[in-house]
C-alpha cells in the first residue's frame with residue numbers, strides 16, 4: 126500500500142510512539158490527523174510539522190479516546206478536511222495500575238471505540254475506501270508484565286480484538302470492510318510512559334525492581350524502531366490479523382496455537 130496522499134489518523138499522536146508514527150507517515154507522503162488530549166503540546170507540534178511538511182498535510186484535534194462523542198466529531202472533521210480516512214492507528218495508552226478502570230477505558234475500550242467509529246468512514250460497506258487499522262498493543266499483549274496486571278490485560282485484549290476483527294474480515298463477505306487489522310507489540314520503548322514507572326505501579330510498587338531488571342535484561346527500543354515496524358504493517362498488504370512482536374534482540378510475527 127503506497128502512502129502518497131493517503132489520509133491517516135493517529136491517537137495519542139503528540140508524544141512518544143504516536144509522534145514517531147505521525148512523522149513516518151508524513152515522510153512517506155500521507156496526510157495525518159493528530160488526535161490527543163494534550164492541546165498545548167499538540168499545537169506546538171503542529172507548528173513544527175507544518176513548517177517541515179506543509180500546511181495542508183496535518184490537522185491537530187483535541188480528542189480524548191474515552192469519549193465516543195469526541196472521537197466521532199474528530200473523525201468527521203478529518204473526513205471533511207481530507208476527504209476520507211485510509212489508515213487508523215489506535216495508539217493512545219497509559220500505564221496506571223492505581224487508576225485501573227481508566228487504564229481499561231483508554232487502552233482497550235479506546236481501541237474498540239476508535240475502530241467501530243472508524244468503520245463508518247473506512248468500511249467499503251458504508252461507502253469508504255477500505256484501508257488498514259494498526260493498534261498499538263505491547264509485548265505485554267503476548268506475555269505478562271509481572272508488575273502490571275491490568276495493563277497486561279488491556280494489551281492482551283487489544284491483541285485479541287485485533288485478531289478477531291481480522292478473522293471477521295477474512296471469514297465473511299458480510300464483513301467486507303476492505304480493512305486489514307494488525308497489532309504492534311513492542312518491548313520497552315524510551316518514552317515518558319516508561320520513565321514515569323515505578324510511580325504508576327500502585328499496589329504492585331514492591332515489584333518495581335523486578336520490572337527494572339526486566340528492562341535491563343530486554344533493553345529498550347527507540348520510537349523510530351516502533352515507527353518502522355508500524356510502516357511495515359501498513360504497507361505490506363499480505364499482513365492481516367498479525368501481532369508483530371519486537372524488542373532489541375528480535376522481531377517476529379507471533380504464531381498462536383491452532384485451536385481447531
Ligand SMILES: NC(=O)C1=CN([C@@H]2O[C@H](COP(=O)(O)OP(=O)(O)OC[C@H]3O[C@@H](n4cnc5c(N)ncnc54)[C@H](O)[C@@H]3O)[C@@H](O)[C@H]2O)C=CC1
Nearest residue numbers: 137140141142161162189190217218263313314316317318
Ligand atoms: N513506552 C513503552 O515502553 C511502550 C508503550 N506501548 C504503548 O504505546 C502507546 C504509546 O505509548 P508511549 O508513546 O510510550 O506513551 P507517552 O505517554 O509517551 O505518549 C502517550 C500519548 O497519548 C496521549 N494520551 C493519553 N491519554 C489519552 C487519551 N485518553 N486520549 C487521547 N490521547 C491520550 C498523551 O497525551 C500522549 O501524547 C501506548 O498504547 C502504550 O501502551 C507499548 C509498548 C511499550
Ligand SMILES: CC/C=C\CC(=O)/C=C/C=C\C=C\C=C\[C@@H](O)[C@@H](O)C/C=C\CCC(=O)O
Nearest residue numbers: 263264265268269270311312313319322336339
Ligand atoms: C513497565 C512498563 C513499561 C512500558 C509498557 C510496555 O508495554 C512494555 C512492555 C515490555 C515488555 C514486556 C515483557 C513481558 C515479558 C513476560 O511475558 C515474560 O517474558 C517475563 C516474565 C517474567 C519476568 C520475571 C522473571 O524474570 O521471572
